[in-house]
Amino acid sequence: MKPAVIALLSAITALTALFLNGCGQQRAEAEVATPAKSTIPATPAYLGATYAPTLKKQPTVAAMTALGRTMFSDPSLSASGKMSCATCHSPEHAFGPPNNLAVQLGGKEMKTLGTRAVPSLRYIQNVPAFTEHFFDDDGDDSIDAGPTGGHNWDGRAPSTHDQARIPLLSMHEMGNANAAEVVAKLKKASYATQFRATFGEDIFDNQEQAFKWALMALEVFQESPAEFYPYNSKYDAFLRQQTQLSKQELNGLRLFNDPAKGNCASCHISEITASGAFPQFTDYGLIAIGVPRNPHIPANADPKYFDMGLCGPDRTDLKDKTEYCGMFKTPSLRNVATRQVFFHNGAFTSLEQVMKFYVQRDTQPQKWYPRDKDGTVRKYDDLPREYRGNVNVEAPFDRKPGDRPALTDGEIKDVIAFLKTLNDGYQP
Numbered sequence: 427m428k429p430a431v432i433a434l435l436s437a438i439t440a441l442t443a444l445f446l447n448g449c450g451q452q453r454a455e456a457e458v459a460t461p462a463k464s465t466i467p468a469t470p471a472y473l474g475a476t477y478a479p480t481l482k483k484q485p486t487v488a489a490m491t492a493l494g495r496t497m498f499s500d501p502s503l504s505a506s507g508k509m510s511c512a513t514c515h516s517p518e519h520a521f522g523p524p525n526n527l528a529v530q531l532g533g534k535e536m537k538t539l540g541t542r543a544v545p546s547l548r549y550i551q552n553v554p555a556f557t558e559h560f561f562d563d564d565g566d567d568s569i570d571a572g573p574t575g576g577h578n579w580d581g582r583a584p585s586t587h588d589q590a591r592i593p594l595l596s597m598h599e600m601g602n603a604n605a606a607e608v609v610a611k612l613k614k615a616s617y618a619t620q621f622r623a624t625f626g627e628d629i630f631d632n633q634e635q636a637f638k639w640a641l642m643a644l645e646v647f648q649e650s651p652a653e654f655y656p657y658n659s660k661y662d663a664f665l666r667q668q669t670q671l672s673k674q675e676l677n678g679l680r681l682f683n684d685p686a687k688g689n690c691a692s693c694h695i696s697e698i699t700a701s702g703a704f705p706q707f708t709d710y711g712l713i714a715i716g717v718p719r720n721p722h723i724p725a726n727a728d729p730k731y732f733d734m735g736l737c738g739p740d741r742t743d744l745k746d747k748t749e750y751c752g753m754f755k756t757p758s759l760r761n762v763a764t765r766q767v768f769f770h771n772g773a774f775t776s777l778e779q780v781m782k783f784y785v786q787r788d789t790q791p792q793k794w795y796p797r798d799k800d801g802t803v804r805k806y807d808d809l810p811r812e813y814r815g816n817v818n819v820e821a822p823f824d825r826k827p828g829d830r831p832a833l834t835d836g837e838i839k840d841v842i843a844f845l846k847t848l849n850d851g852y853q854p
Contacts, residue, residue: 483626485639487646493624494647496617497640503594503611505534505601511593511644514544520761520850521654522546528722528772530599538598541725541733541740542579543772546765547648548850549655549706549758553577555584558747573712573736579754579770580741581712587638587645605637612640657704659760660852661844665698669854671847678844681837688784688833688841689821693756707759707848712736714752716787716817718794719808720771732810733771751813752806763846771808777845781838785822785831 497503501510509532516524522544523530529540556576577583583592593599594608602608612621613630622629625639648654663669671679683691691697694707712735725731733739736750744750754770768774774783783794791803798804806814817823822832833841 481626481639482628483624485624489624490643490646491650493617493620494643494645495650496620497612497644498647500615500617502615503600503602503608504532505603505607506532506536508536509600511590514593514599515547517653520546520548520764522548522761522765523767526766526775528720528767532599532601533597534601538601539724540596540598541723542770543767545579545755545757546761547654549760550577550586551649551655552703552706553710556581558744571711573750573753575710576712576755578740580735581755582741582743585645586648587641590641590644606633608640609633609636612636656850658852659850660847662704663852663854664847665704669852672843674840674843675847676844677837678840678842681833681841682844685821686832687822687837690759690841692820694759708756711756712750712753713756713818714754714809714816715823716752716806716814717769717771717773717783717808720773723771726808732808734809734813735770748813749816752809752816759845760848761850763842763849777842778838781833781841785833785838788819788823788825789827789829789831791827 498511498515501508501513503510514523514530514532515521518524528543530544532538532540554575556573558573559571573581575581577586577589578592583589595602595604602611609630612618615621618630621636621640624643625636629639630636660669660671660675664671679696681687682694683696685692693709693711693713695709696705696707698704714735719726721727725733734751735741735754736744737747737753738745738751762768763777766775768777768780774780786793787805791805795803795805795807806817809817825832
């Protein structure tokens with residue numbers, strides 16, 4: 427990604443951090459979280475016209491955080507009564523999946539498998555809303571950075587509260603048929619009194635508004651710095667000059683940043699921004715990299731089924747934008763070494779596999795993709811042939827069969843050593 431685009435993204439990060447301060451949150455790079463004491467107006471500007479309830483009681487950030495935390499761990503909000511948000515987004519696993527399953531079990535009987543891997547909910551506080559064209563230099567088409575932002579693997583949710591709606595109502599996740607079912611469960615919950623104390627005794631009189639404020643409580647909880655963006659990894663300590671990286675970790679960082687080697691930092695930005703905000707290790711972009719099809723996902727048993735990210739099937743508003751087919755969100759790499767499955771379809775189960783795929787996808791494609799009956803390697807097999815031209819071919823994907831991979835096995839180990847410095851909870 428071009429430096430000017432990176433600078434613009436950095437500005438968004440800084441502005442979002444300042445916005446969070448207005449809600450009582452600290453700057454994103456703060457080391458210690460302090461409970462917020464300010465109140466949120468009845469109609470916060472960032473909620474838009476759809477969030478305009480007449481609340482007799484003004485909810486505080488502290489009250490909504492506490493309520494959201496309770497809701498997040500409540501399995502009774504699911505149709506099965508066995509799945510909570512924390513079931514898939516485990517606090518003990520950086521709010522990512524607690525296991526090595528490519529997709530999780532959910533639904534009314536906890537027997538329905540999803541179609542995508544569970545992402546981490548950490549470090550998403552600055553994600554901008556989705557836009558098709560992220561321009562630089564006053565909208566010069568020649569340097570359009572392409573689709574950027576949004577939550578979920580396909581960027582279709584513009585905010586965290588919109589994202590929270592999806593698993594609550596998904597038939598292969600928490601399985602509620604509609605918002606009314608969720609509100610009915612909240613009215614019966616052991617913390618219904620807490621819900622009323624937060625939003626007012628009459629909050630359940632309007633189901634639509636009760637559901638919207640429930641989503642808001644989940645969002646405010648996920649803006650808690652200490653839990654969702656603590657910035658307390660070894661790399662953060664290194665950036666603060668509180669510790670040193672080992673020789674191997676430093677070499678891994680160098681390879682990570684080097685455009686001629688890993689070129690990872692072109693999408694997973696690793697430097698402190700011009701405003702002083704710590705790096706998120708994502709540029710918020712969406713990209714097609716041709717991850718192999720995962721046979722462990724039941725939906726993939728149908729040869730006609732393809733998860734094409736931005737152009738469907740889960741996202742429908744861009745289904746005619748065929749140039750986007752195969753594009754998925756670039757996730758933050760913070761806490762990536764704590765994960766057991768990787769990419770949108772959970773195709774890989776180790777960082778070593780991920781790194782080798784990156785550098786061998788084009789030099790040794792036979793190691794990653796199946797062969798057709800005529801022996802031809804079927805590259806990008808999880809994307810229809812007509813859309814395979816969308817797949818990224820920038821470094822390290824700029825090679826051909828027989829070329830030397832961009833990284834050696836030893837260099838891959840160094841990059842992984844560096845990635846482990848991004849795990850939260852470092853103690854000098």
